[in-house]
Amino acid sequence: MDVVVLVDNLMLGPFTKFKIEIPLNSMVIITGSNNSGKSLLLKVLAGIVNVKNKVVYNKEIIKSDKDIAYFKNSVLNFDTVIKVLRYPLECLGLDDDKISVLVKDIAKDLKITRLLDSKIKNLSNYEKLRVGLASVIVSNPKLLLLDDPCIYLSPLEKEEFMGILEQLRSRGMTIVISCSSLEEVVYTINSILYVLDKGTIVSSGDMLDVLSNDSLLNKVGLELPFMVDLSVKLKYYNLVSKINMSPLGMVMSLWK
């Protein structure tokens, strides 16, 4: 499989001889306890930390810095949504008609069409996140890095947001996100999960495989979502055979 970005032998902050590869068109989730280096790693992958050629991009996919988008929950620079979305395209030097079309398209994809004329300060956290995300992906980057996007979201919003990310991935984007809780992780499909602890990867691989090791995750300081936790622990007692996300299905399978 093609690799989009490779970090090798990183010596920075909590990291010593750290190595990570991000495959093409994948959804990579980086999680871990507080102070484990999640945010720093994302910044390194985005290429905004000065680490002297420790980060290697695949030149065929990432042709310039414009193909990398990094987003962190932060203050949006303009007072209306439409200005936030138009600004990156104006910087690319596109003409007015094309900008309007692109903005309309992206607004439709992220379900923010009705918000276009509203003020940023009147938006909810989830709306702000979608506007922010739209402003970084409107120029169609190849690599998207999101630093803890789900921290302000409710479970339903998390599920919907992960669906949006999955759509972006199907368009050929490679997505890397960091999470401080495992709640949002279960809403992804075919994702690769990395668990960090003090700058080292303690567990990695397919989402469900990593989640089934509950003692390791608890030791690191992560809490499993309730249904996963229940399934994993019932598995030790041989009461269920696989992770079951639906409470009703679980009840029905337990008390036959």
Next chain:
Amino acid sequence: MEIKFSHVNSKRFTDLSFIIPKGEVVGIYGDNGEKLLKLISLDEDSRGIIYFNKIRKLRRNYYLFKKDIVLIERDFVNLFNIDNIYEYFICYIRYKKIELNDVDDKIKGALKIVGLKSDILERRISTLTFSEVKLLQLALAFLSNPKVILLDEPFRGFDLNNRKKIVRIINRLKDKFLKTIVIYSSNPNYLYQYTNYLIVLYENKVVVEGKTSDVFFDSDVFSLYKIRRPDIVDFILLVKDKKSIKLPRRIDVKDLIKDIYWNVK
């Protein structure tokens, strides 16, 4: 300190009546709970009767209570545009007009309570990680020795170990120093685990208040207004509903597993 609201109106809320009892960790749940914290902290104007320790709040004496209440906001805001942490502490002490004999000692004490090392004082706020900023915020709040501590989403973004640490701090403040603690969280799982008394808001009214586990298990407002219950409560109630098996009320999943095991075997 016991706080009693009786028919209080404000810009957002109408006819609020509830009691924040002494010696409990009180949770607030429901939309606009953070606005209610603002109301309790007297940052927002209100009309109605509010008692602090059975003394009524009036326009001429409200500053007496205001001094004793501290609200820990969900996001840290740099009030003075100062990056160095020691300088920030000094500015904060002067801004809040806190009288301290030994400033350095008090700062170190406050940092120790939240588990930060004192060499953090030489660092800059912009270089701190998310959790360190949140802990710094707590340390700042403890400097003024408040009687009432209001926390807005204190557990968000913390991992299990740090969350347990904060819960330990909160419980110690409550038991040893008799502080009144009020927590607003949008996550019912945290409220179920860490609070004893719960006030539930819906459409800017108090719909139910009482002991946390009683409220979550017995109250019908959750199904009526489609408010989210804690996952474990939902599961136990689902078992009761579908299979008429009454599992005991549990907080920890490990206990629930044992109950299920004995029931299914």
